[in-house]
Amino acid sequence: MNDNNKTRENRIILLLSLAAVIAACVPLFTKLCINGHDLEYHLLRIESLKEQILAGRPFLKVNMLFFGGAGYASSMFYPDLLLYIPAALRALGVSINTSYHVFAGLCILLCYLSAFYCGREITGSKAAGALCAILLTLCDYHIEDIYVRSAVGEYTAFIFIPFVICGIHDTLYREMKKPWLLGVGFGGLLLSHTGSFIMCLGLCIVIFLIKLKVFVKKPRIIAKLLLTALLTAGATSFYWLPMLEQLMCAGFAVSIPWMRPVDETRSFAQLFYSEFPSIGAGLITVYVLRVFVDKEENPLSGFSDILYVTGGVFMLGATGLFPWERLGRYMGFIQFPWRSFIIASSLFAFADGILIFCL
Numbered sequence: 001m002n003d004n005n006k007t008r009e010n011r012i013i014l015l016l017s018l019a020a021v022i023a024a025c026v027p028l029f030t031k032l033c034i035n036g037h038d039l040e041y042h043l044l045r046i047e048s049l050k051e052q053i054l055a056g057r058p059f060l061k062v063n064m065l066f067f068g069g070a071g072y073a074s075s076m077f078y079p080d081l082l083l084y085i086p087a088a089l090r091a092l093g094v095s096i097n098t099s100y101h102v103f104a105g106l107c108i109l110l111c112y113l114s115a116f117y118c119g120r121e122i123t124g125s126k127a128a129g130a131l132c133a134i135l136l137t138l139c140d141y142h143i144e145d146i147y148v149r150s151a152v153g154e155y156t157a158f159i160f161i162p163f164v165i166c167g168i169h170d171t172l173y174r175e176m177k178k179p180w181l182l183g184v185g186f187g188g189l190l191l192s193h194t195g196s197f198i199m200c201l202g203l204c205i206v207i208f209l210i211k212l213k214v215f216v217k218k219p220r221i222i223a224k225l226l227l228t229a230l231l232t233a234g235a236t237s238f239y240w241l242p243m244l245e246q247l248m249c250a251g252f253a254v255s256i257p258w259m260r261p262v263d264e265t266r267s268f269a270q271l272f273y274s275e276f277p278s279i280g281a282g283l284i285t286v287y288v289l290r291v292f293v294d295k296e297e298n299p300l301s302g303f304s305d306i307l308y309v310t311g312g313v314f315m316l317g318a319t320g321l322f323p324w325e326r327l328g329r330y331m332g333f334i335q336f337p338w339r340s341f342i343i344a345s346s347l348f349a350f351a352d353g354i355l356i357f358c359l
Contacts, residue, residue: 017112017133028104032097034101034104034146037149038150038152044065045074045078046087046096047087047096051064053087086099115133115350116129117166119162131353135348135353136158136162149276153194157188163181182225182228190232191236196343260324261324265338266318267320279341308351311346314341314343318338
């Protein structure tokens with residue numbers, strides 16, 4: 001490809017990237033605060049962090065404003081790392097609405113950039129990276145997390161899931177040349193949304209068991225994985241160690257199931273609906289193009305197959321096909337089975353992006 005064609009391609013990618021990010025941010029361009037299911041709770045978290053910053057004690061585990069100033073250990077069980085961004089804006093005098101909207105817009109941008117980088121890292125193509133990023137940023141569940149649910153933990157997790165996917169590819173096909181990918185992915189997830197961290201951990205275990213031969217042939221990869229896990233655990237211990245200590249020493253309502261996951265499952269037909277909560281038929285059906293791709297000519301299609309199959313497993317995990325009646329008591333931390341859509345959507349977006357690149 002000559003320089004003129006490269007310049008043209010870069011311009012097209014830039015325009016499409018801007019269009020995707022702006023389209024995802026359009027509802028934020030208002031003075032009124034978007035009103036999702038969990039908005040009030042997260043705004044209170046932001047306000048509490050702001051007060052702690054102004055009081056010179058920004059890292060308290062018991063948040064000051066909750067329950068009329070009595071305090072509540074929200075930060076003990078819900079990581080606040082990225083919430084310090086809107087809290088800092090509030091401390092500088094920016095309104096709560098503007099602070100939250102700036103934060104949500106920044107998360108959308110970071111989701112796009114992380115997916116673009118990871119898609120390009122896997123395929124070696126900027127166009128494929130942009131395609132993965134567009135599909136992930138504009139997918140139904142990501143947009144619903146922001147505007148329907150105001151699920152801060154989940155939509156910040158979308159920033160780090162691409163690093164986990166890219167890290168899996170790096171581990172399986174490049175002998176874990178860049179161990180920091182999994183470190184950043186899992187470290188970011190643990191400090192954003194614990195539920196997504198656990199689901200991604202399960203994803204890695206399943207895929208690595210499927211590709212067990214890779215580790216048998218090259219056992220040094222196991223050493224790299226263990227070292228990465230150790231360093232990531234150490235870097236994030238300021239969050240999970242106090243939480244585990246409290247859970248082991250005292251009883252908390254967060255440990256007591258208040259609902260049955262089996263009551264919130266989706267039917268198989270509902271998986272293809274566009275109403276909340278949804279993945280959207282688009283991400284699921286694009287993969288029919290797989291019949292036009294030769295695996296011998298396009299080795300990357302094998303990785304996209306793994307992503308699509310595991311994405312399908314997570315998608316079906318939201319239905320009654322998964323034995324929630326038996327296992328719900330052990331997986332109550334998920335609360336709503338359709339939360340698995342966050343993993344399924346991410347896997348489908350990357351599987352589709354890689355597949356289209358292979359066409």
